[in-house]
Amino acid sequence: MNDTLPSWNDTPTRQAILAFIQAVSDPGSAHFVSPVERIATFDNDGTLWLEKPLYIQLQHGLHAIGKMAAEKPDVRDRQPFKAVYERDMAWLGKVAEDFARGDLGGVMTLASGFAEAFDGMAVAAFEADVLQFLSHAQDARFQKPYKLLTYQPMVELIHALQDNSFQVYITTGGGRDFVRTVCEEIYRIPRSMVIGSSVMFRYGEDAEGIAQVLRTKEFEQPIDDGPGKPVHIHRAVGRRPIMAVGNSDGDIHMLKYATGHPGLTLGLLVHHDDAAREYAYDDGAEKALQLAAREEWLVISMKNDWKTVFLSTTPQEGEHVT
Amino acid sequence: MNDTLPSWNDTPTRQAILAFIQAVSDPGSAHFVSPVERIATFDNDGTLWLEKPLYIQLQHGLHAIGKMAAEKPDVRDRQPFKAVYERDMAWLGKVAEDFARGDLGGVMTLASGFAEAFDGMAVAAFEADVLQFLSHAQDARFQKPYKLLTYQPMVELIHALQDNSFQVYITTGGGRDFVRTVCEEIYRIPRSMVIGSSVMFRYGEDAEGIAQVLRTKEFEQPIDDGPGKPVHIHRAVGRRPIMAVGNSDGDIHMLKYATGHPGLTLGLLVHHDDAAREYAYDDGAEKALQLAAREEWLVISMKNDWKTVFLSTTPQEGEHVT
Numbered sequence: 129m130n131d132t133l134p135s136w137n138d139t140p141t142r143q144a145i146l147a148f149i150q151a152v153s154d155p156g157s158a159h160f161v162s163p164v165e166r167i168a169t170f171d172n173d174g175t176l177w178l179e180k181p182l183y184i185q186l187q188h189g190l191h192a193i194g195k196m197a198a199e200k201p202d203v204r205d206r207q208p209f210k211a212v213y214e215r216d217m218a219w220l221g222k223v224a225e226d227f228a229r230g231d232l233g234g235v236m237t238l239a240s241g242f243a244e245a246f247d248g249m250a251v252a253a254f255e256a257d258v259l260q261f262l263s264h265a266q267d268a269r270f271q272k273p274y275k276l277l278t279y280q281p282m283v284e285l286i287h288a289l290q291d292n293s294f295q296v297y298i299t300t301g302g303g304r305d306f307v308r309t310v311c312e313e314i315y316r317i318p319r320s321m322v323i324g325s326s327v328m329f330r331y332g333e334d335a336e337g338i339a340q341v342l343r344t345k346e347f348e349q350p351i352d353d354g355p356g357k358p359v360h361i362h363r364a365v366g367r368r369p370i371m372a373v374g375n376s377d378g379d380i381h382m383l384k385y386a387t388g389h390p391g392l393t394l395g396l397l398v399h400h401d402d403a404a405r406e407y408a409y410d411d412g413a414e415k416a417l418q419l420a421a422r423e424e425w426l427v428i429s430m431k432n433d434w435k436t437v438f439l440s441t442t443p444q445e446g447e448h449v450t
Numbered sequence: 451m452n453d454t455l456p457s458w459n460d461t462p463t464r465q466a467i468l469a470f471i472q473a474v475s476d477p478g479s480a481h482f483v484s485p486v487e488r489i490a491t492f493d494n495d496g497t498l499w500l501e502k503p504l505y506i507q508l509q510h511g512l513h514a515i516g517k518m519a520a521e522k523p524d525v526r527d528r529q530p531f532k533a534v535y536e537r538d539m540a541w542l543g544k545v546a547e548d549f550a551r552g553d554l555g556g557v558m559t560l561a562s563g564f565a566e567a568f569d570g571m572a573v574a575a576f577e578a579d580v581l582q583f584l585s586h587a588q589d590a591r592f593q594k595p596y597k598l599l600t601y602q603p604m605v606e607l608i609h610a611l612q613d614n615s616f617q618v619y620i621t622t623g624g625g626r627d628f629v630r631t632v633c634e635e636i637y638r639i640p641r642s643m644v645i646g647s648s649v650m651f652r653y654g655e656d657a658e659g660i661a662q663v664l665r666t667k668e669f670e671q672p673i674d675d676g677p678g679k680p681v682h683i684h685r686a687v688g689r690r691p692i693m694a695v696g697n698s699d700g701d702i703h704m705l706k707y708a709t710g711h712p713g714l715t716l717g718l719l720v721h722h723d724d725a726a727r728e729y730a731y732d733d734g735a736e737k738a739l740q741l742a743a744r745e746e747w748l749v750i751s752m753k754n755d756w757k758t759v760f761l762s763t764t765p766q767e768g769e770h771v772t
Contacts, residue, residue, distance in 0.1 A: 164640065251684055295642075308688050318486065319688030320617075320642075329684060331677035331703055339707040341684040355653035362573055362651060362663040364686065366630050366641030381653055384661040 132288045135281045135440070141433045144426055145285065148394045152370065153292040159392040161370055163293040168371035169361055169382060170286065172300035172307055172324070175375045175398050176315075177278040178267070180407045182224060184274045185302045186235065188261045189242035196245040208241040230377070230412045240345070243327050247345040251305065251329070254343060259309040270438070275310050281434045282373075282398075286315050294371075299360060300324035301353035301378050314439075323364045325352045357382035375400065376413045383416070383425055395425035402431040454610045457603045457762070463755045466748055467607065470716045474692065475614040481714040483692055485615040490693035491683055491704060492608065494622035494629055494646070497697045497720050498637075499600040500589070502729045504546060506596045507624045508557065510583045511564035518567040530563040552699070552734045562667070565649050569667040573627065573651070576665060581631040592760070597632050603756045604695075604720075608637050616693075621682060622646035623675035623700050636761075645686045647674045679704035697722065698735045705738070705747055717747035724753040 136142040151159040152166060173179040190212055197204050197213035204213045211219035223234030246254055262275040270277060289296050296317055300307050304324030311317040328346045333339055350356035358381055361369065372379070372386035375398040387393040397420050401408050410417060420427050430437065458464040473481040474488060495501040512534055519526050519535035526535045533541035545556030568576055584597040592599060611618050618639055622629050626646030633639040650668045655661055672678035680703055683691065694701070694708035697720040709715040719742050723730050732739060742749050752759065 164634070304685075305688070312486070320686060322688070326685065328671075329681040331680050331707075333706075338710045339680060339703065341680050341707070349650075358653050358661060358663050359651040363626075363648065364642060366627070366644070381661065384655075385653075385663070388660045 133281065133284050135284055135434060135436045137433055137435055139429075139433050141426055141428055145394070145396070146288075148371070148392065149288060149292050149294075151392055153294075161391060163295075165367060165370065166292075166294045167297070167365060167367055167369040168289050168294050168373070169297045169299045169323075169357075169365075169369045169386065170282070170372075171357075171374040171376070171379045171382070172298050173302055174400065175373055175379075176282050176298065177274075178406060180409070182227070183235075183302055184262070184277070185306050186238055186242075187265065187274070188258060188306070189238055189245075191261065191265070192245040192257075193238070193241045196241075203244075208238045212241075228409075228411050239347075243343075243345040243347065246327075246343050249343050250332075250334075250340045251343065254305060255309050258306050262310055272438070275314065276439050278314055278439045279398075279434070280436050280438060280440050283315060283439065285373075286317065289371075290316060295365075296321065297361070297365060297369075298322045298324070299352060299357055299364075299382065301351065301357075304352070323352060323360045325356075353378040355381045358385035361385065370394070372396070373398070374416065377415045378412075380416050380419060383419075383423065387423060387425065395420075395423060396428055397425050398428045399430060401429055402434075402437065404431075405437045406430060455603065455606050457606055457756060457758045459755055459757055461751075461755050463748055463750055467716070467718070468610075470693070470714065471610060471614050471616075473714055483713060485617075487689060487692065488614075488616045489619070489687060489689055489691040490611050490616050490695070491619045491621045491645075491679075491687075491691045491708065492604070492694075493679075493696040493698070493701045493704070494620050495624055496722065497695055497701070498604050498620065499596075500728060502731070504549070505557075505624055506584070506599070507628050508560055508564075509587065509589075509596070510580060510628070511560055511567075513583065513587070514567040514579075515560070515563045518563075530560045534563075550731075550733050561669075565665075565667040565669065568649075568665050571665050572654075572656075572662045573665065576627060577631050580628050584632055594760070597636065598761050600636055600761045601720075601756070602758050602760060602762050605637060605761065607695075608639065611693075612638060617643070617687075619643045619645055619683070619687060619691075621674060621679055621686075621704065623673065623679075626674070645674060645682045647678075675700040677703045680707035683707065692716070694718070695720070696738065699737045700734075702738050702741060705745065709745060709747065717742075717745060718750055719747050720750045721752060723751055724756075724759065726753075727759045728752060 133142055151157050152161040170176055173183050193208055193212045197209040203209040226234050263273055266273055267277055286296050298307055298317060302325060304322055304326045307324060308319040308322045311319060311322050326348045328344045328348050329341050330344055332342045350359055352360040368389055369386040371394040372382045373396040374383055383395040387395040397416055455464055473479050474483040492498055495505050515530055515534045519531040525531040548556050585595055588595055589599055608618050620629055620639060624647060626644055626648045629646060630641040630644045633641060633644050648670045650666045650670050651663050652666055654664045672681055674682040690711055691708040693716040694704045695718040696705055705717040709717040719738055
């Protein structure tokens, strides 16, 4: 497997990952796992693409909230519409600051505003709006469309797993339908294999009587984070993963669920230690990093294990898995 | 495709189904649909296996409720535990009677008792209990284990679709995890492709600190029936089906969702008109049967279209899709 994971330095981390894939995929191996059980789950924000200075989905949410506040004066007297409409940087800065400290209160207020802005929209229209955003809106620091701020080494890891008959799922704490707009073109992961948080939906019919699934503004419970991740994985997959990949304390329960059972398993934790090429922070990941040694999860050093960070090939919009 | 669907009589229904599969699968066809969009969704009770005199899952539920009432005297003063413990045939008969008229009140009381009986159980233990029941408990009329009361022609239809790169999902109004215990051995459908109603779950750890997903007694909303079916399909699949198969009014919304959009689509409705070999009833399917002509859904006559009704080969317990 010398050609596998070309954007990884040939460190012990890379070697351990390749050894694991080999051990569970080789029918002659003592650790062989049948393809039906060969399940890997990946967190999304901070694991597959960047999550700073704010989750990419929140950047999209700010656009939607601003648009709604511009069109509907009656929402401007309450948050988050008020702050976005008035460009109240103190309020927004505090959300970002609280977020960095692990306090999600402000983020949830933004998420509620975001859900409200898309309330009643058919899923296809929502997807078109998201895809437009991810393909064209640019990150301020890197001056690139958001979807290109995906980690190239992780795309290679997913493809290496798929090439060895792994069933690879994305399980995002953020919006499932947000990630589904690009999962096929970036990762060759079908939409059905993206798990995540979501609003509730309702059935409706359009003017011609055509059946539609419409968004509501209520959040589905539980959120796909922390103890909610194994619950979402059970619901969508019906089996325990044998491998899980995360980067934050919200991934601890998923990592324990994937690695805490008989047979060879692999837990990976992406460590953001590369201020030059991406960001360096432990905020929100302190407990996970601390548990890693005891639980035998491998810590990926972005700085030392990765030759390149961001996507080096441009995915074709609308490219499908076949 | 002369060898396809061998348990079907060569009626216009069989021919129309084969023509549809051919038209969407042949790259040279004007109606070609790419594999990623080639999605079919099947209802379960009454569509894939028998649902009379009561849903098979309710037969399992009666066992569990009886066991709980035997072990815990304090539940015997309330329904459904009281009726099951006292073998109150009047109360149970009324549930079956109401059910036949489309009134699900009694059935929901039974379902709640069933959820309560398994409250706190780890999913693997629940699955083992269900598989034991489906493999060994027998239907009173047919004197066969319940899992063998699957319709052979429908298994053949699912395999024909899979052989033509369809992604085939089961979407049951009943319990998703109940059906997942046998979906692989009977249909070669992976557990992840079974959608359905469910209780909520919670994360827990056992005495050794091993992470577990545990059942609760609360129902997840919405139930995967009626307008809830397209919602569940969106959540699990992320795309509209191009084919849907049902047998009752609870399948109308799914059939409208699958057939009400551009491109070639197929809606199928199983009509129970075979009192000699199975049952003959329109109860609970009156509206669907009435809509079929207007919506151009094909009605499958169990009596005329099927050479055999029940499974002719015995699936191997624990047989996996590969």
